[in-house]
Amino acid sequence: MPDLMLKQGSALDRYFKISERGSNLSREIRGGFATFFAMSYIVVLNPLILSGPDSTGATLGFPAVAAVTAFVAGILTILMGAWAKHPFALATGLGVNAFVAVTVATNPGLTWPDMMGLVMLSGITMLILVLTGFRTAVFKAVPEGLKTAIVVGIGLFIALIGLVNAGFVRRIPDVAGTTVPVGLGFDGKLLGWPTLVFVFGLILTIALVVRKVKGAILIGIVASTVLAVILEFTLRIGPSVQPGQPYNPQGWSLVAPAFSEWAAPDLSLIGRANPFGAFEHLGFVAATLLAFVILLSIFFDAMGTMVGLATEAGSIDKDGNIPNVDRVLQVDALGAIVGGGASVSSNQIYVESGAGIGEGARTGLASVVTGLLFLVAMFFTPLINLVPFEAVAPALVVVGFMMVSQVGKIDWQDLGIAIPAFLTFTLMPFTYSIANGLGAGFIMFVLIRTFQGRAREVHPLMWAVAGAFLLFFAIGPIEAALGLH
DSSP: OOOOOOOTTSHHHHHHTTTTTTOOHHHHHHHHHHHHHHHTTHHHHHHHHTOSOOTTSOOOOHHHHHHHHHHHHHHHHHHIIIIIOSSOOEEEOTTHHHHHHHHHHHOTTOOHHHHHHHHHHHHHHHHHHHHTTHHHHHHHHSOHHHHHHHHHHHHHHHHHHHHHHTTSEEEOOOTTOOSOSEEETBTTBOOSHHHHHHHHHHHHHHHHHHTTOTTHHHHHHHHHHHHHHHHHHHHOOOBSOOTTSOOOTTSBSSOOOOOOOOOOOOOTTTTOOOTTHHHHHHOHHHHHHHHHHHHHHHHHHHHHHHHHHHHHHTOOOTTSOOTTHHHHHHHHHHHHHHHHHTTSOOEEEOTTHHHHHHTTOOSHHHHHHHHHHHHHHHHOOHHHHHOOHHHHHHHHHHHHHHHHGGGGGSOTTOHHHHHHHHHHHHHHHHHTOHHHHHHHHHHHHHHHHHHTTOGGGSOHHHHHHHHHHHHHHTHHHHHHHTTOO
16 A cells, blocks of 8 residues: 555544654554454354353354444444544454353353343443553553553564464363373464465565565555455365364365355344343342452553554553543443443453554554444455465564563563463463463562562552452352352
8 A cells, every 4th residue: 555645733633643653654553453354253253262151042143243243342442533533443352252152051040132231331441440440450550561562562462363363372171181282283283274374474474574564454455455365266165163064174164265155234223232130140249249340351451452552552651651541441431331331241352453553653643544444344244254264363462572572671680570471371371361371470579579578669550450350250159168169
């Protein structure tokens, strides 16, 4: 995409601070497209995760979940771009949606409206914490070394997501637990044309980045998609998982490139949530514990993701503050409220926004572009169904490298920072959770400073957060002690 002319000092330039942040119109548009391609899989994946029946036998419905997932992601991402003015895109959060689905499946008294109501209540609580300044105060209380570790951890996490999504690294099913949890390809071998698409895309993207070619990441995604479409339409590879069919290790990991037909969006799920249904069916204590787990997850996932992406975008000032941080956190809290109210689970800032940032996006204009693409996808999804994970995964691996390069900023001589930082950035990818890495790092920071006789140096909010995470990690034994599972 050639550079598009943008008059410096124009209304658009002033509003989004495009020139001020060292960007231009073409970078923002390229970045918006790159982020959309990197996270559009959620429109297909979320309906699969939320596909099970509840205690009444009711299901949410694949077409409705897909349409509302795209609709909510589009509205919230546009709001993030136009109001908070950052290149952060939002969509249904992986992890929270899985927790919601498992909870509904394993609690005979719960319905989908009940569980989505708990997500709503968690978001309302989050919004109160933001409006009172508590969430922003927690962000500012985190030491700089741990903020850097968050960036590194998200870089490793996003790279692992790319490798796993592409099938280059795969989980090893082993009930006895006698092997490592992941391995190279299938049975230690790289198999199938989809893996070739990933390798091609990775090499091409790295070559373009090294040569400093404009649009390197987006070019890599588009070129890999073209190769994937050619292979699928000539060889009929098909997806790796199909209903009623055995697993095909040489198939596409989820989305097999295909042209889709127009379909009117079904938005009937909006407004179905029942905020107090879980309290009626499970009781106050059990429902409160479930809401607490959701709250802790969305509270710290967003904070960690925001720090990582803002650092990569160069929008953190010399004092370690993010411009419009309150607005970012408010939109994120609205993501839980709106996502729960629309029955597609909590929406949150996506680490895949790093693909757009890696493409050069620096302002909220990129998010507006991404959001508009999600709204288009709600009506007609050829872009989503044409782009397999294997074509997008190279971008995530390259962006992961860019973020991990921050690791040199950590003070490795100060063990009070170094050990918590290490736990933070290793547990994020190893547990597939940003919140888990943050929790381990925060708790260890408080403990080590106490062991060093420097407890007075720990901000009071860090003590509070460490205590909250201790409760978070102990939720299993607490539920067992109360007979809740």
